[in-house]
Amino acid sequence: MTPRKTAVFGPAGNSDSYNAEKHKSNVEAPEWVKAKGLDAYEFQSGNGVRGSDEFFAAVGAAAAEAGILLSLHAPYYISLSGIDPEKRLGSLRYIRESLNAAALMGANIIVVHTGSAAKITREEAMDLARDTLTIALEEIPDNGVIIGLETMGKQNQLGTLDEVIELCKLSPRLAPVVDFGHINAYNVGNYFNNEDDYLRVFDKISAELGADAAMNLHCHFSKIEYTNKGEKKHLTFADTVFGPPFEPLARVIADERLTPCIICESDGTQAEDALAFKNIYKEHIKGD
């Protein structure tokens, strides 16, 4: 794969505006995303990997035709740190299914939630997650698709940036997925105020996992409402209360010549907001 020259932007799943057009099949999504002026699309399998091999291959063919970069969000019920062994090891099946679907689509990464830390200590949760991933890496053959581990937004979830980085050290098949809205919500807001706050994330990943991991980071960005326990719900870019702000992130990406994939998870306006991000980013690239 030739390295990307710029950051790329796209929606997580289908926006309200896409759904309002009553498309017959998700196979039509990549072309629609392209027509919007976007570059990437995160296929949603959060509620299960549903679809025939032919369907996933058709989505992949449509994305290749449109020049859209694909990723796949794996089922939410994957539980790397689950205390019920049956449920925890059941996660292996969903990871396998996600990797298979991603390979059929030509997606480069699946996005996995690291799990819960609600009833056990974070250390115990990390041990369980490490064990589940070790087994997954042993049992599931490498098909070229990266297993992305997402930073999470609720304080009773595993998945701070440090925890995700620690788990990613298990194998080059693992990579961090940085959800900036989640990190901000986990820390009860005001976590990303300026460029240095964002730069710190890329610097840490570069130092711990290598320059390439930071350069081509897969990211989620949306404004997210929080309580003192972290994430409450996803908002849209129009929010002015909860943050985090996109502007300083755009400046860091442009100034440092980083080439992340930024997936927007706004509530309903993810395509429009991804385009707003892209336009802000383009202004900074031009201004350099």
Ligand SMILES: [Zn+2]
């Ligand atoms: Zn997620």
